[in-house]
Amino acid sequence: MNKVLRLNSRDKNILVKTPIMASLGQASLARMLDLAAAVSFEARDILFREGEHADVFYCVLSGYVRLYRLNKDGREADIRICGPGDSFAECLLYLGPNYRYNAQAAEGVTLARFDLAKVRAAAEQDVEISRAIMQALATHLLTTMDCVANDRLQTAPQRVAHFLLTSCPKEGTSASIRLPFQKSLLAGKLGLAPEALSRAFSTLRRAGVTVRGRLIQISDINALKQI
Amino acid sequence: MNKVLRLNSRDKNILVKTPIMASLGQASLARMLDLAAAVSFEARDILFREGEHADVFYCVLSGYVRLYRLNKDGREADIRICGPGDSFAECLLYLGPNYRYNAQAAEGVTLARFDLAKVRAAAEQDVEISRAIMQALATHLLTTMDCVANDRLQTAPQRVAHFLLTSCPKEGTSASIRLPFQKSLLAGKLGLAPEALSRAFSTLRRAGVTVRGRLIQISDINALKQI
DNA sequence: GGCGCGGATTGATTTCGATCAAAGGAAACC
DNA sequence: GGTTTCCTTTGATCGAAATCAATCCGCGCC
Numbered sequence: 001m002n003k004v005l006r007l008n009s010r011d012k013n014i015l016v017k018t019p020i021m022a023s024l025g026q027a028s029l030a031r032m033l034d035l036a037a038a039v040s041f042e043a044r045d046i047l048f049r050e051g052e053h054a055d056v057f058y059c060v061l062s063g064y065v066r067l068y069r070l071n072k073d074g075r076e077a078d079i080r081i082c083g084p085g086d087s088f089a090e091c092l093l094y095l096g097p098n099y100r101y102n103a104q105a106a107e108g109v110t111l112a113r114f115d116l117a118k119v120r121a122a123a124e125q126d127v128e129i130s131r132a133i134m135q136a137l138a139t140h141l142l143t144t145m146d147c148v149a150n151d152r153l154q155t156a157p158q159r160v161a162h163f164l165l166t167s168c169p170k171e172g173t174s175a176s177i178r179l180p181f182q183k184s185l186l187a188g189k190l191g192l193a194p195e196a197l198s199r200a201f202s203t204l205r206r207a208g209v210t211v212r213g214r215l216i217q218i219s220d221i222n223a224l225k226q227i
Numbered sequence: 228m229n230k231v232l233r234l235n236s237r238d239k240n241i242l243v244k245t246p247i248m249a250s251l252g253q254a255s256l257a258r259m260l261d262l263a264a265a266v267s268f269e270a271r272d273i274l275f276r277e278g279e280h281a282d283v284f285y286c287v288l289s290g291y292v293r294l295y296r297l298n299k300d301g302r303e304a305d306i307r308i309c310g311p312g313d314s315f316a317e318c319l320l321y322l323g324p325n326y327r328y329n330a331q332a333a334e335g336v337t338l339a340r341f342d343l344a345k346v347r348a349a350a351e352q353d354v355e356i357s358r359a360i361m362q363a364l365a366t367h368l369l370t371t372m373d374c375v376a377n378d379r380l381q382t383a384p385q386r387v388a389h390f391l392l393t394s395c396p397k398e399g400t401s402a403s404i405r406l407p408f409q410k411s412l413l414a415g416k417l418g419l420a421p422e423a424l425s426r427a428f429s430t431l432r433r434a435g436v437t438v439r440g441r442l443i444q445i446s447d448i449n450a451l452k453q454i
Numbered sequence: 455g456g457c458g459c460g461g462a463t464t465g466a467t468t469t470c471g472a473t474c475a476a477a478g479g480a481a482a483c484c
Numbered sequence: 485g486g487t488t489t490c491c492t493t494t495g496a497t498c499g500a501a502a503t504c505a506a507t508c509c510g511c512g513c514c
Contacts, residue, residue: 067372068376069376069380070380071380071381075380077375077376077379077380078379079372079375079376080372091364091365091368091369092365093361093365094358094361094362094365095362095365095366095369100369100372100373101372101376124354127351127354127357130354130357130358130361131321131357133361134320134321134357134360134361134364135321135322137318137361137364137365137368138318138319138320138321138322138364139322140368141318141364141367141368141371142318142322142327144368144371144372144375145294145306145307145327145328145371146327147375148304148306148371148374148375148378148418149295149296149304149306149328151375151378151379151418152304152305152378152418153296153297153298153302153304154298155500155501156500156501182461182462183461183462184461184462191375191378191379192501192502193501193502193503194461194462194463195462195463195464195501195502195503196500196501196502197462198462198463198464199463199464199501201463202463202464212510213462213509213510213511214510382470382471383470383471409491409492410491410492411491411492419471419472420471420472420473421491421492421493422471422472422473422492422493422494423470423471423472424492425492425493425494426471426493426494428493429493429494440479440480440481440492441480
């Protein structure tokens with residue numbers, strides 16, 4: 001970790017728009033902002049490891065964080081990729097004392113850091129905060145259930161198509177997307193090896209998907225939906 | 228659905244011990260019990276379908292409920308198997324108006340049914356209820372994240388071994404377990420086809436696992452942990 | 455604008471689990 | 485208790501993705 005600071009006004013602006021904060025009124029928002037500290041990590045830094053005692057949770061301001069597990073051979077599997085606005089480890093507000101997965105900066109990141117105990121106390125007194133946390137938890141739960149279902153039901157090209165469709169504008173027949181992160185990270189997010197992602201992209205070429213670095217052109221959105 | 232009734236005293240006793248209720252004090256408990264209705268379903272009955280408007284959530288009193296998704300070919304994948312004490316669809320207390328997956332009775336089940344709007348109102352006024360729901364959500368979230376990690380990291384025999392280890396007493400070197408449900412349901416829960424579960428069991432034979440119907444003998448718990 | 459590095463792609467092979475098909479066995483029903 | 489039905493197991497084959505290895509190329513750096 002690099003430094004711990006009070007949030008600057010740019011960070012505050014980002015934080016205020018995150019799902020966990022956006023629903024808060026004036027007073028609750030101020031209370032939460034008061035508890036937030038800005039921290040930053042370099043690419044590949046480990047934020048915390050599975051089993052460590054958990055004191056804080058985070059909300060991403062910029063960059064991406066990888067949440068992952070290890071099997072006993074040391075192989076890694078991503079559980080979630082958190083980008084700007086995503087919070088993680090907030091579920092520990094109401095559970096056991098230890099982190100349940102590893103967190104690593106996938107690139108340089110800035111985060112808002114919250115003390116679990118202090119937020120717990122704030123939530124006790126402030127129903128709005130409590131409700132915002134619940135909403136975040138409920139959203140994460142559904143997202144994670146989606147993830148299980150997708151892993152179990154969809155092939156690699158289907159997962160990629162689904163990702164592309166959720167990250168391009170709804171209207172129009174064509175679209176172009178700039179991936180917000182490395183393909184290897186996307187592969188992990190989709191539960192694929194990088195090679196499998198690459199092959200999935202080339203399968204999707206016949207459905208009108210063109211890839212050039214991080215730039216992805218979709219010529220026919222409806223065709224993608226048929227995959 | 229068969230019938231809707233006030234809970235009888237046996238059902239109440241079960242409900243009171245479920246994770247979502249166990250932490251409640253006298254008053255909160257009474258409030259929740261007052262909102263609960265007993266319902267029962269026959270094996271294979273559909274409780275609700277993905278996309279339907281959601282008015283209620285459930286807590287299992289007896290039997291097992293399958294939460295699952297369909298892909299567009301009609302293939303099914305289980306997301307979660309809910310047994311006695313498990314609640315499901317409570318995440319909709321704080322989210323969109325529709326169910327996000329299908330729910331089916333895997334066998335004859337009895338459930339406590341809760342009106343979402345009424346519980347929402349009760350949670351507004353009662354921090355204890357609100358906290359109990361949060362705990363349930365947080366627990367489900369972690370469980371589901373575990374599920375993603377296991378799917379992505381573990382082979383079929385490893386998943387089965389893991390299941391056996393979590394459902395047998397911690398102490399001792401040997402154990403015997405009676406599966407609480409059909410093997411096909413276990414297969415779905417572990418994200419496997421029934422044939423794959425069967426083969427996983429026969430792989431585990433060399434690790435001292437003997438299967439006879441629903442009865443499973445584990446001769447060496449430590450050997451299982453090495454799988 | 456060229457150089458070099460790390461991520462990305464492509465190919466070959468292997469492995470794991472799904473699927474299809476058929477036989478064996480357990481449990482429910484009469 | 486016997487019969488019937490559905491579940492489970494076993495075998496054979498297929499397919500998808502992981503893995504290993506080598507090349508390619510985009511990107512950051514100088």
